[in-house]
Structure formats: structure tokens, C-alpha cells
Amino acid sequence: MSSHYDVIVVGGGMVGAALAALLGRSRLRVAVIEGVAPRAWSPEQLPDLRVSSVNAISQRVFAACHAWEGMYSRRAAPFRRLKVWDNSEHDGTTFHAADVGAESFGWFVENPIIQLALWESLAELDTVTRYCPAKPARLEPDLHHVTLTLQDGRELSADLLVGADGARSSVRHMAGIAVDVHDYHQQALIINAVTELPQQDITWQRFTPTGPQAFLPLAGHHASLVWYHTPDKVRQLLALSDHELIVALQQEFPEELGGINAILGRASFAIRRLHAQRYRAHRIVLVGDAAHVIHPLAGQGLNIGIQDIALLARYLERGDDPGAAKLLSAYEAHRRPANQAMMSTMEAFHHLFTRSPAVLRQAGAKGLVMINTLSPLKRWVMRHAMGLTVINAD
Ligand SMILES: Cc1cc2nc3c(=O)[nH]c(=O)nc-3n(C[C@H](O)[C@H](O)[C@H](O)COP(=O)(O)OP(=O)(O)OC[C@H]3O[C@@H](n4cnc5c(N)ncnc54)[C@H](O)[C@@H]3O)c2cc1C
Structure with missing residues (x-):
């Protein structure tokens, strides 16, 4: 029926x-x-x-x-x-929601x-x-x-x-x-981290020649970090221990990130x-x-x-x-x-x-x-x- x-x-x-x-x-x-x-x-x-x-x-x-x-x-x-910027030396551009009354x-x-x-x-x-x-x-x-x-x-x-x-x-x-369909031959590595800084109200993205690095605030001392890179590099990063990944993040991500206390999870997505x-x-x-x-x-x-x-x-x-x-x-x-x-x-x-x-x-x-x-x-x-x-x- x-x-x-x-x-x-x-x-x-x-x-x-x-x-x-x-x-x-x-x-x-x-x-x-x-x-x-x-x-x-x-x-x-x-x-x-x-x-x-x-x-x-x-x-x-x-x-x-x-x-x-x-x-x-x-x-x-x-x-x-x-905030958005590239890795050349300047302060980038910051947008404030208050500027449009939001x-x-x-x-x-x-x-x-x-x-x-x-x-x-x-x-x-x-x-x-x-x-x-x-x-x-x-x-x-x-x-x-x-x-x-x-x-x-x-x-x-x-x-x-x-x-x-x-x-x-x-x-x-x-x-x-x-x-x-278009394959970018790029992957997004998503990392959930515990941050030293308390909950933030900013999201930022720095553009690099290998792809952007982004910070997405989550509730409390949590953040979602997105690291776009080549499939080979993402594979290497996925294989690191939590401690090694924290070191790599502190070396490669901008100083805005602040300290990372722990990694809670990670996964990668092919970008197309x-x-x-x-x-x-x-x-x-x-x-x-x-x-x-x-x-x-x-x-x-x-x-x-x-x-x-x-x-x-x-x-x-x-x-x-x-x-x-x-x-x-x-x-x-x-x-x-x-x-x-x-x-x-x-x-x-x-x-x-x-x-x-x-x-x-x-x-x-x-x-x-x-x-x-x-x-x-x-x-x-x-x-x-x-x-x-x-x-x-x-
Ligand atoms: C790394 C990454 C970060 C992203 N970040 C953002 C962001 O910040 N903001 C944003 O706006 N978008 C973001 N996106 C995109 C966003 O995730 C997708 O656009 C969104 O999930 C699409 O929703 P959807 O419901 O169309 O499809 P899906 O989320 O894929 O949902 C499809 C649903 O259909 C079901 N389904 C599939 N096949 C069948 C079937 N045969 N029978 C029955 N059910 C079926 C699935 O179980 C699922 O529940 C991101 C994507 C990626 C990869």
C-alpha cells in the first residue's frame, strides 16, 4: 500500500x-x-x-x-x-559586527x-x-x-x-x-583543542600559500582549528602524537592562537x-x-x-x-x-x-x-x- x-x-x-x-x-x-x-x-x-x-x-x-x-x-x-590576513607582514582586516549594528x-x-x-x-x-x-x-x-x-x-x-x-x-x-566536480587536491585537517585562552568572540583566518589556517571559537576553553594543506602534509599531521601536533600548531599557526592545553580530536576532509x-x-x-x-x-x-x-x-x-x-x-x-x-x-x-x-x-x-x-x-x-x-x- x-x-x-x-x-x-x-x-x-x-x-x-x-x-x-x-x-x-x-x-x-x-x-x-x-x-x-x-x-x-x-x-x-x-x-x-x-x-x-x-x-x-x-x-x-x-x-x-x-x-x-x-x-x-x-x-x-x-x-x-x-579577522583575515595573509602571511605577509601587516595587521590584516578586522570586521566588527557592531559596525553594522548587529x-x-x-x-x-x-x-x-x-x-x-x-x-x-x-x-x-x-x-x-x-x-x-x-x-x-x-x-x-x-x-x-x-x-x-x-x-x-x-x-x-x-x-x-x-x-x-x-x-x-x-x-x-x-x-x-x-x-x-573539481578536486582542489587539498585537505582540511580539523582539530578540536582545549585553549589556554577563555572563550573568544573572534574567528580568524590567515591565508598562506599552502592554504588557510582558521580559528573557530567554541563554548568554554574550546576551539575548532582548521588547517588546509596538501594531502601528504595532512597525512603526516594526522600521524603525529597529541604533543607533537600541539608543537606543530604552535610553530605554524599565528600567535593569535595562544597556548593549546590538549587535543580532543582530529579528522580530515578532502576539499572539492x-x-x-x-x-x-x-x-x-x-x-x-x-x-x-x-x-x-x-x-x-x-x-x-x-x-x-x-x-x-x-x-x-x-x-x-x-x-x-x-x-x-x-x-x-x-x-x-x-x-x-x-x-x-x-x-x-x-x-x-x-x-x-x-x-x-x-x-x-x-x-x-x-x-x-x-x-x-x-x-x-x-x-x-x-x-x-x-x-x-x-
Ligand atoms: C571541513 C568542512 C567545514 C565546513 N564548515 C562549514 C561552516 O562553517 N558553515 C557552513 O555553512 N557550512 C560548512 N560546511 C559545509 C556543510 O557541512 C554542508 O554544506 C552541510 O553539511 C550540508 O548539509 P546537507 O543537509 O545538505 O547535507 P548533509 O549534511 O550531508 O546531510 C545529508 C543527510 O542525508 C542523509 N542521507 C544521505 N544519503 C541518504 C540516503 N541514501 N538515504 C537516506 N538518507 C540519506 C545523511 O545521513 C544526512 O543526514 C563545511 C564542510 C566541511 C567539509
């Missing part, structure tokens, strides 16, 4: 769960298909290695999902200052906390049914709806099926949507860019990492995924046929160029600071410093970092 929904969301990660929460609150009937349920959380738990910067737009969307309180009350570290640029929140709070908000909704653990086996779109067969044999149907199942999206694959050539097929649409994966250097991957679903939810809440081609093509027409623009900006930063001759890097760094003195431009950069330059498409 088949159960029918307005919308099936495959992937109940941060982006898919947020979409389901928005749609469920608008009284649309939603099914969420997720392979792995979020784990319970306790305050004694050490910080997770997967951390995201949540900008002002995403925070508002999470609040509309009734999930922000569940994130903020657990662990969220606000950042009120943002209390903070955003918050660093652990990914499992974001997902858990969203799932708690889904549990309150009688309009949302969660299928977990469950995975899709087959998709069959026809003129009026799409039928999804799960791997356990259950059959569901909906007017629209959303692929929110991440970078390796099975929905994208089953819908026959091709992707453009991926863009789906189309965001839609008949009665199927892609959101979040299923549609686009960008270089994480500016911490915008989740934020642009949340912008995808905020727009899609606004279209779907209008009450027309959720799978109508006109609606899906309007979504694609707004979000694909916006995400492409973000990708190109990350690309420009990556090339400027890693591939360019020293003279150009210094020019880039001077450009960053100039931003400090050109207040309208600086304000634009700050508002962009907060997600406030997003144009509300109708």
Missing part, C-alpha cells in the same frame, strides 16, 4: 530537516527519509568535530522551524569579530546539535512522518506524482520529491542529473567543489549539498543550503501544485546563479592566496586592508558574511 504526501524529503540532515520543519508548520504533509537517526546529546559530551557557522539568515530560518532555542540552549558560540556575525554550532534540534521540532508536527532508518531504492516520476520505493520495500508517493541527501546524493543519481548541472527533474528538486558543495574556507556551505530551502519553502507554501515545473524552474533560476556566484567567490580567494605569485597575494592582502578603510565596501562584506545581502526573490 502506498502512502501519499505533498512532499517527500530524502535526507534528514541539517538542510532536509529544516525544509521539512518549515513545510510541516505550513500544514503540508511531509515524509522525511533518513538513513541514520541523530544521536541524543548531553552537556558533558566533548565538542563534535563537525561544526558550522550559522549566519543571521540561517538563524532566522532555524527560529522559524522552532529549533533555534534547542541549538542555542545547548552550545552555540557567537562570533562578533572576524550583536554578532553568527554562531558556531556543532552539526549534530543543529540536526538534533531540528528533529525535535519535527517530532512536534503531526504533518511530518519520519522514516528512519530508511533509504530509497527506486524513484518513478509520472505526470502527477512521484513514487518512491524504499530499500525495505515500502512504497510512498508525493507531488514533489526533494533530494537533500548530501554530496553523494542518491536522488541526484537516480534522477540522472549530472555534476561538475561540486555543482549539479540542473537542480530539478520532473517532480524532483535538489537542495543543499546534493545540489552544490563549495570550498569550506568561508564557512558558507550550510548557509547557502538553508537559503535554498527558505526560498523553496516560500514557493511551496503558496498552495499550488508542489511539483509544478514552473515553480521548480523559478527556484532553480534564483538559486543556481546565487550558488554559482558564491562558488566563484570561494574560487577567487583560493586562487588568489594559494596559486598567485607573492606580489599578487600581497595585492590581495592589501585589498583586504583597503576594505578596512572603505566603509561602504566593508559594510557590504560584513553584511554578506551575515547573509544579509541575500535578495528575497518573489
Whole structure:
């Protein structure tokens, strides 16, 4: 027997769960298909290695999902200052949220906390049914709806099926949507550390020819350090003892880091860019990492995924046929160029600071410093970092 929904969301990660929460609150009937349920959380738990910067737009969307309180009350570290510089000799550029009248640029929140709070908000909704653990086996779109067969044999149907199942999206694959992929031949080493300095309200990033080094504040004396480097170097760093890694960090990271008392965990991620050539097929649409994966250097991957679903939810809440081609093509027409623009900006930063001759890097760094003195431009950069330059498409 088949159960029918307005919308099936495959992937109940941060982006898919947020979409389901928005749609469920608008009284649309939603099914969420997720392979792995979020784990319970306790305050004694050490910080997770997967951390995201949540900008002002995403925070508002999470609040509309009734999930922000569940994130903020657990662990969220606000950042009120943002500093960038390259390793030539200058002071870099510091942005202050207060300069645009904001209390903070955003918050660093652990990914499992974001997902858990969203799932708690889904549990309150009688309009949302969660299928977990469950995975899709087959998709069959026809003129009026799409039928999804799960791997356990259950059959569901909906007017629209959303692929929110991440970078390796099975929905994208089953819908026959091709992707453009670029491998940066770079890895991000993520290190969770206990810092000598107490909780900070600044996040900083120093660009070096081998890749950026970044500091993300976490609650208490904790920080997430991100060290972008070649795969060989990251492999070497991963093999070091905690003591050796602390020595390497103190030698290579800028003095802003201060002392490191302990390493709590480390992991590495290959850096690549991926863009789906189309965001839609008949009665199927892609959101979040299923549609686009960008270089994480500016911490915008989740934020642009949340912008995808905020727009899609606004279209779907209008009450027309959720799978109508006109609606899906309007979504694609707004979000694909916006995400492409973000990708190109990350690309420009990556090339400027890693591939360019020293003279150009210094020019880039001077450009960053100039931003400090050109207040309208600086304000634009700050508002962009907060997600406030997003144009509300109708
Ligand atoms: C090193 C690093 C640092 C980052 N830092 C930031 C940051 O600071 N800020 C930021 O905005 N972004 C950041 N990002 C990007 C961010 O993590 C991603 O953009 C975000 O996780 C995308 O969310 P998503 O829900 O689209 O996909 P995912 O997080 O991948 O979630 C997909 C969900 O679908 C489920 N799923 C997958 N396949 C199936 C299937 N077949 N059936 C059922 N369920 C399935 C998965 O279990 C998962 O729950 C970073 C990325 C990296 C690699």
C-alpha cells in the first residue's frame, strides 16, 4: 500500500530537516527519509568535530522551524569579530559586527546539535512522518506524482520529491542529473583543542600559500582549528602524537592562537567543489549539498543550503501544485546563479592566496586592508558574511 504526501524529503540532515520543519508548520504533509537517526546529546559530551557557522539568515530560518532555542540552549558560540590576513607582514582586516549594528556575525554550532534540534521540532508536527532508518531504492516520476520505493520495500508517493541527501546524493543519481566536480587536491585537517585562552568572540583566518589556517571559537576553553594543506602534509599531521601536533600548531599557526592545553580530536576532509548541472527533474528538486558543495574556507556551505530551502519553502507554501515545473524552474533560476556566484567567490580567494605569485597575494592582502578603510565596501562584506545581502526573490 502506498502512502501519499505533498512532499517527500530524502535526507534528514541539517538542510532536509529544516525544509521539512518549515513545510510541516505550513500544514503540508511531509515524509522525511533518513538513513541514520541523530544521536541524543548531553552537556558533558566533548565538542563534535563537525561544526558550522550559522549566519543571521540561517538563524532566522532555524527560529522559524522552532529549533533555534534547542541549538542555542545547548552550545552555540557567537562570533562578533572576524579577522583575515595573509602571511605577509601587516595587521590584516578586522570586521566588527557592531559596525553594522548587529550583536554578532553568527554562531558556531556543532552539526549534530543543529540536526538534533531540528528533529525535535519535527517530532512536534503531526504533518511530518519520519522514516528512519530508511533509504530509497527506486524513484518513478509520472505526470502527477512521484513514487518512491524504499530499500525495505515500502512504497510512498508525493507531488514533489526533494533530494537533500548530501554530496553523494542518491536522488541526484537516480534522477540522472549530472555534476561538475573539481578536486582542489587539498585537505582540511580539523582539530578540536582545549585553549589556554577563555572563550573568544573572534574567528580568524590567515591565508598562506599552502592554504588557510582558521580559528573557530567554541563554548568554554574550546576551539575548532582548521588547517588546509596538501594531502601528504595532512597525512603526516594526522600521524603525529597529541604533543607533537600541539608543537606543530604552535610553530605554524599565528600567535593569535595562544597556548593549546590538549587535543580532543582530529579528522580530515578532502576539499572539492561540486555543482549539479540542473537542480530539478520532473517532480524532483535538489537542495543543499546534493545540489552544490563549495570550498569550506568561508564557512558558507550550510548557509547557502538553508537559503535554498527558505526560498523553496516560500514557493511551496503558496498552495499550488508542489511539483509544478514552473515553480521548480523559478527556484532553480534564483538559486543556481546565487550558488554559482558564491562558488566563484570561494574560487577567487583560493586562487588568489594559494596559486598567485607573492606580489599578487600581497595585492590581495592589501585589498583586504583597503576594505578596512572603505566603509561602504566593508559594510557590504560584513553584511554578506551575515547573509544579509541575500535578495528575497518573489
Ligand atoms: C571541513 C568542512 C567545514 C565546513 N564548515 C562549514 C561552516 O562553517 N558553515 C557552513 O555553512 N557550512 C560548512 N560546511 C559545509 C556543510 O557541512 C554542508 O554544506 C552541510 O553539511 C550540508 O548539509 P546537507 O543537509 O545538505 O547535507 P548533509 O549534511 O550531508 O546531510 C545529508 C543527510 O542525508 C542523509 N542521507 C544521505 N544519503 C541518504 C540516503 N541514501 N538515504 C537516506 N538518507 C540519506 C545523511 O545521513 C544526512 O543526514 C563545511 C564542510 C566541511 C567539509
